[in-house]
Amino acid sequence: MMLLECFIFVVITILMTGAQCEETEVFAEAGSQAVLPCKCGPSSPYPSNIIWTKDRKGTVWRKGKNGLQFWGSSFLPKENQRLQCPHSQFERGDYSLQINNVRKGDGGIYTCKVDHGDQVIENVVILRIMEVSISSLVPVWGNDVTISCNVTPCPHGAAIQWMLNNSPVMSQTGIILNGNAVESFVREKATARLTGNWTCVVGYKGNKWQASAALTVKGIIHPSKDNTKVYAAVGSAVTLPCVFSPGLTPSNTLWEKLKPESIFRPIPGRLSASFSPPSPSSQFPLDKSASLKEVGFEDEGRYRCSGTVEGQRLTRNMQLVVAKIDSRTTSKERGTVTLTCQLSDSSDVTDYEWVHVVYDLNGTQSIGSIQKGKTLSISKMSENQGEWACRFYGTEGILGNVTSHIQLMSGLNGQKSSDPSDNTAAVVGLSLLLLVLLLVLVKMCKNHQRRKRIFQYPALETIVHNTSIEREERERKREKK
Structure with a gap:
């Protein structure tokens, strides 16, 4: 049933264009600026009336003969700044409509009608909004997380591919048709492997468009x-x-x-x-x-x-x-x-x-x-x-x-x-050092023993000393005689 609705939508779009109209496909990522082209050529006379409508249901933007601008009910006064048709481009025959900060609801079929008096030019633009969303912006490690890519309205026959940090995703994916939109999703357990920039790439009629969202997993960083x-x-x-x-x-x-x-x-x-x-x-x-x-x-x-x-x-x-x-x-x-x-x-x-x-x-x-x-x-x-x-x-x-x-x-x-020579020299040097130390030790012991023996008989040392002095005096007296 959903596929049938998409097919009918595409057929109606073709029928609405007519022979005099030009149809253009525009893909825009949610939150970005979408430019809906409407060009008639610089040689065309200055138009008396310019009108943009959406899905043949109502006016989006209009500029009348008196030069006044009018915004449709879908764009409330506080949102007028989201929608503009630059006058500076009119002289070049460019009546393109700019929509800032596009949303999912902005997707659909737009018609540009330029009235030159005796000539009316119509351009049909299909605006498709791409949006990547995450079930939980910062999921906790181990919890379930779903990354979804929504395209509104659905591009019949489009191919959708997922990329994570510029590398193809091999995870289990699925596609859901929800009314006039198509949704592709990836469902995984949150791990560090899922952290990074998720990109949904839509291939359609030989061209590719993409939308992205960043995923951060809470846990041990x-x-x-x-x-x-x-x-x-x-x-x-x-x-x-x-x-x-x-x-x-x-x-x-x-x-x-x-x-x-x-x-x-x-x-x-x-x-x-x-x-x-x-x-x-x-x-x-x-x-x-x-x-x-x-x-x-x-x-x-x-x-x-x-x-x-x-x-x-x-x-x-x-x-x-x-x-x-x-x-x-x-x-x-x-x-x-x-x-x-x-x-x-x-x-x-x-x-x-x-x-x-x-x-x-x-x-x-x-x-x-x-x-x-x-x-x-x-x-x-x-x-x-x-x-x-x-x-x-x-x-x-x-x-x-x-x-x-x-x-x-x-x-x-x-x-x-x-090396043997090094070992021999070391042994000889050590032996000489020990021998010198031994001789010094023996000499010190002898001196100590000699002093010890003398100090044992102090009276005898005094008698010997006095006798030696008397002997020297007698010898001097003899020499004087």
Whole structure:
């Protein structure tokens, strides 16, 4: 029945045009400006009467011989500014009608009649209004949402296609004929996948027209999608984001670490001691982010943030990727340290870059040499010792970095050179040092014992001292005689 009504509507439109009329199709998106063309050519004499009617039922706009304008009842005085026929174009034979902020009810058949006295010219314009609407402008994650595209009046034989962010939509769609209008719709559960710009493209008689509407899904907006990766270096602090949409009031929020084997059915594991959950008294009630004060390599893995909003349990999974630098001293090349940049998950890494960080006397940091590759070999005798940072990149730019100090790392590893000559020299030097220390210790002991023996007989020491003095005096007296 509805198809029959559309067919009759098209037939009536053709019959109304007559041989003297020109028919034009105009598609306009709701809320935009529609221009209904009516052109007679610049050579035509100035008209005595111009009249626009809709559906042969009433006048929309008219300009009489006296130059006065008249608006039809469908456009109330407060809406007159939505409708205008610019006088500045009349001299060019252009009597097009402009309708601002078009609505669904503006769709229909318009007729332009220009009276030149002995000649009357009529143009027929079919104005079709396209409108994309969403059942709930900001639906909550998990709730039903319907995106509809309405075209009034219906274009018989038109093809309708849906686009989301300029990509074809493969979701389940349907078409409903409602009287003089045709409606196409997409019905889905609200998820982040539906967020973006929905565009309804109507193909008709070799041309295409489109209308759009933006859809935002309420829920956890940061991170915006599941399985987002967060990168952190061993020993650093990291924040695991979990931010809800403005206007929501999440309750019963919970953080869990998921066991590695729980791929299809997540199983909670144990959080590390350095894990710090969000504070219940936070000044930002929508921010339920957690943190790790000091990341260990064992902290890598999947984490889940969840909360209840309007009866729906919202969850967001994310993966913490931990980076560290392994250092070792090679035995084949004397004094060479090899640094290796390791990540718990390197599947998204496309490139590695080593940056030498240099500091001047004032402590100002600057960038020295840069080398490519996952590993870096540095000689202990070269000028490139000190701090090195490993930067790792993905397809969209830098993912993170981790820093190492060559001397510090080699000391922590406790590795020594295996060169025999170096070992011999070290042993000889240590032996000589111990021998000198032993001789000094023996000498000190002897002096101590000697003093100890003398101090045991102070009277005897006095007698010996006096006897020595008397002997010296007698010898001097003999020499004088």
